[in-house]
Amino acid sequence: MAHDSHPTAAPIARRAQALKDALDRKKLIPDGFIEDFTKLMEVDWDPANGARVVARAWVDPAYRELLLRDGTAACEQFGYTGPQGEYIVALENTPTLQNVIVCTLCSCTAWPVLGLPPDWYKSFEYRSRVVREARTVLREMGLDLPESVAIKVWDTTAETRFMVLPFRPAATEGWSEEKLASIVTKDVLIGVARPIVPT
Amino acid sequence: MAHDSHPTAAPIARRAQALKDALDRKKLIPDGFIEDFTKLMEVDWDPANGARVVARAWVDPAYRELLLRDGTAACEQFGYTGPQGEYIVALENTPTLQNVIVCTLCSCTAWPVLGLPPDWYKSFEYRSRVVREARTVLREMGLDLPESVAIKVWDTTAETRFMVLPFRPAATEGWSEEKLASIVTKDVLIGVARPIVPT
Amino acid sequence: MDGIHDLGGTNGFGTVPHRINSLTYKPVFHEPWEHLAYGLLFLGADRLRTFNVDELRHAIERMEPRQYLAAPYYDRIVVGTASLYVEKGVLTQAELEELAGGAFPLARPQTEGRAAGSPRPHFEVGDEVVVTREFVRGHTRMPKYVRGKRGTIVHRTSVEWPFPDAAGHGREARRQPTYHVSFDARDLWGETAEVSAVVVDLWEGYLEKADE
């Protein structure tokens, strides 16, 4: 009968290492290339970056205007550029609109400002369902939006990389940028959560 | 991360037996039920049945007319009735038309006249491709139809069960019904092959 | 439902594992357990009347998509059948797992389904119809590749069958005839079509009269 999904394949850990070793044998991996790229992924690209952008937009109207007009330029002011961050568009939430980001075809995300996409964002569950039944999906994930809030889903099918600009919670008057940034999580930047003011 | 396709499930042989044993423990399986149904599947339902129907239609114009008008009645004349044979429609091939049967949603087929569907008919390859790229699929399977032959695909999505009535090869004049039936294979009845006269 | 089982037109699968006329198709079953799949299914559907075949089809569609694609055909029949015996209260998953000596994953939960619409005048052979642009959460026998498409009726069945969107959920199901509706393959697949027509057998409730 038809083949299974390759039940006989070598374990992925061995296949990944084999790919590296094969390229190494041909001296195709420059010294430090993997290490440098891994540092980018593990350290430099971080949702704290996006959080700083949001906090600045909350306190500085001119920056907010720039972020909404030219997200790439606004992120560049912090040095947040590079692969998967070449064309950034910020999506403005309001009390009656929740923007949500997905990539149904693969898993594109704005790495420099959001960090690498989390496992759940790459899951078939999220990719298949959120464009169609976002309200149920968000509720299951812990965000129970009232019917008065419309949901708009943005599918990352080309080279634009989106980030959500949440609205500033009322109870944060007088907060510093740093304190404001602390309530802007990766989930908030993707649009599946809203900033929560600790009580 | 998300679950795999249940890599921890018990082997299917043990699960099938467990289902039977559980029903047995509750005395829900009448004596001989499984054995009788298995005989139906293994012995009674056979593509030789459909072949006999085709051969009769080739030699008897009145029967042919009945088969095309009321396939169920025509098959009943041979006693070919029962589950998945309640409403049979025969599809007439011509030198310029090849009818092909599929069930894209599951694997429905006319059991009493064709026998149980073969593994390849149930394969995701056949179900996904034949409604869209039948010419390539048939060529890959060994039936290279000239462009002058149109292909019509019938998707078994409801309760009609189809059988293909091939056209009688020219070189079979004077053959007995039994000899004619011998060139009508299961693949011919599904429409992925044409009767071949041995040379 | 627009499930993984609705495979018509999906790209990416390889060659069909068969050369024509290469098999005698005997023996019918290749593994000693395979005959149990249909046997226990028809025990429940035909003899015990615990469930119907529409419910069985839907139970298989409700398998987790990865499980569905990874499982061989008769494995899917066993899982669908077992799921229904459990959902109907005849068996429990626990006793199945105890007897199997391991996990026995069943279909995902059942939903509500929907009733058939009110009876309407029948269509006639030759009528132009359009498949309704409906998105049904539960069981349906409308493959998604014809949703919203226009076709021509070439046959109306002389028998009527329970509306599967209801029957597949164990609901009272009004009977309707089905129609063999012929679609120009280019309307379905554009210029990539390698078929002249695809004929789909559709319940009356899936169809509307086409505009002139």
Add this chain to the structure above:
Amino acid sequence: MDGIHDLGGTNGFGTVPHRINSLTYKPVFHEPWEHLAYGLLFLGADRLRTFNVDELRHAIERMEPRQYLAAPYYDRIVVGTASLYVEKGVLTQAELEELAGGAFPLARPQTEGRAAGSPRPHFEVGDEVVVTREFVRGHTRMPKYVRGKRGTIVHRTSVEWPFPDAAGHGREARRQPTYHVSFDARDLWGETAEVSAVVVDLWEGYLEKADE
């Protein structure tokens, strides 16, 4: 291609495996090999210029559907990346399998792809457009759930990018802007929609001006 990867709107998958704000997302990688997936991908795409990222996406789409669904995310990146190194003649499957000490299944064969159409006047924000009803055999970034659908342009990118249906096959690819096109979710999913609008980022070549 209408492949298994084109998941938007597919029913049958369960709950998303996440509760909001439950994770710190550190460490970024969970297995010691995971960082190699992107590392070796960007080695080929950015440093060695052996292939581009569109080709990588398409290589993953070309995985046998069952393999695609069964493989975790970074496994798919490894398979897609390895497939391209092999197809481009840098490595052989044999040496990969020798080093892995077992089978190393790669993507299914590449097809031709297609060139971008001729340049046309750009659309403007506010324009009503229709997604072309095309069935592309090769790589495309038009998810099938918007094929033939009407929407409104809410943004035109100020940058232009290579047409992916060509770039994904290593062909010369004319650059085009993309458009954020907003679709009324009821046009996409009928009454089952739980979204007000879905905005999809589409290359100019996928769009036509809508009739008034």
